[in-house]
Amino acid sequence: GAVVSQHPSWVICKSGTSVKIECRSLDFQATTMFWYRQFPKQSLMLMATSNEGSKATYEQGVEKDKFLINHASLTLSTLTVTSAHPEDSSFYICSARDSPIGNEQFFGPGTRLTVL
Amino acid sequence: GIQVEQSPPDLILQEGANSTLRCNFSDSVNNLQWFHQNPWGQLINLFYIPSGTKQNGRLSATTVATERYSLLYISSSQTTDSGVYFCAVRGAGSYQLTFGKGTKLSVIP
Numbered sequence: 001g002a003v004v005s006q007h008p009s010w011v012i013c014k015s016g017t018s019v020k021i022e023c024r025s026l027d028f029q030a031t032t033m034f035w036y037r038q039f040p041k042q043s044l045m046l047m048a049t050s051n052e053g054s055k056a057t058y059e060q061g062v063e064k065d066k067f068l069i070n071h072a073s074l075t076l077s078t079l080t081v082t083s084a085h086p087e088d089s090s091f092y093i094c095s096a097r098d099s100p101i102g103n104e105q106f107f108g109p110g111t112r113l114t115v116l
Numbered sequence: 117g118i119q120v121e122q123s124p125p126d127l128i129l130q131e132g133a134n135s136t137l138r139c140n141f142s143d144s145v146n147n148l149q150w151f152h153q154n155p156w157g158q159l160i161n162l163f164y165i166p167s168g169t170k171q172n173g174r175l176s177a178t179t180v181a182t183e184r185y186s187l188l189y190i191s192s193s194q195t196t197d198s199g200v201y202f203c204a205v206r207g208a209g210s211y212q213l214t215f216g217k218g219t220k221l222s223v224i225p
Contacts, residue, residue, distance in 0.1 A: 034212065038157075043202065043215045091157055095213075103147045103166070103206075105213055107159040 002028045004096050006108035013084055014116055021079045021111045023094030029074035030096035034105070035067075038091040050077050084115040118143045118207040122216035129193050129223050137188040137219045139203030147206035147213065148179055150188050154199050162188070162201075193223045 003026040013019050023033060032051050036044040048064075050056040050071035058064045066088075068080040077096075081088055093110040097103070119142035129135055141148070150162040163170050163177040165186065170177055174193075179186040190197055200220050204213040 032211075043217045044159075044204075045215075046212050049211060093157070093159065104149065104161070104164040105147075105204075106161060107151070110157040110159075112157070 002098065002106040004094065004106050004108040006094055006111050008111060009109060010112040012114045012116065015085055016083055018080055018082045019084055019113060021092055023077045023079070023096070023108050025075050025096045028098045030098060031074065032097055033071055033077040034095040035069060035079050036093045036095065038093060044093060081113065084113070086115045089113055089115045118145070118205060118210070118214050120203060120205055120214050120216035122203055122219050124219060125217065126220045127222070129221065131193060131195060131223055131225050133193050134189070134191045135193060135221070137201055139186040139216055141184050141205045144208045145181065145205040146208050148186055149204050149213070150177055151202045151204065152199050153202060159202070195223045195225060197221060198223050
């Protein structure tokens, strides 16, 4: 199956700082990438969908100015958590599929963010 | 939006036992995937199965799209099978996967 990587795998930062998470498709071109958030013992919740070269589509309740998404190439999407606060601490997971109507989604290993 | 219900929420098995996990969904789907989330959080793709039956080793899955459910079978369970199993679907006309709440499986020696 297709491989998706994320970096970093974990990060600890101080309140008020910004953190950037990278998501890469290693062996395929990802026209569409997704960012999810998972709180402990809960399911995955979609935050936003990004298509290469266009603006991301955010789910209801997700602040687009706080969670900046850039999908500048077919193999890289980034999520920047701006002015992070302790309530932003969570497990962030990216996902990709290889065509706009591609069916199977592949997931990265996730990034655990802790904001002190 | 589409609703996804998984059962049971928790399952404890003795090593070597078999189990069946269920996923019910509320509308027509054009994608259904089963995942295993390991203790480190990585989602492992188990099956892409919007309809029909597939098998991979000790695991198999069946989706009956007309009746809006899918089943994941685990045979001869091993301790390494422990973790959370998620079902996720994409409804017809939708672009996103919707996840169920998962089944937490614990296999004890």
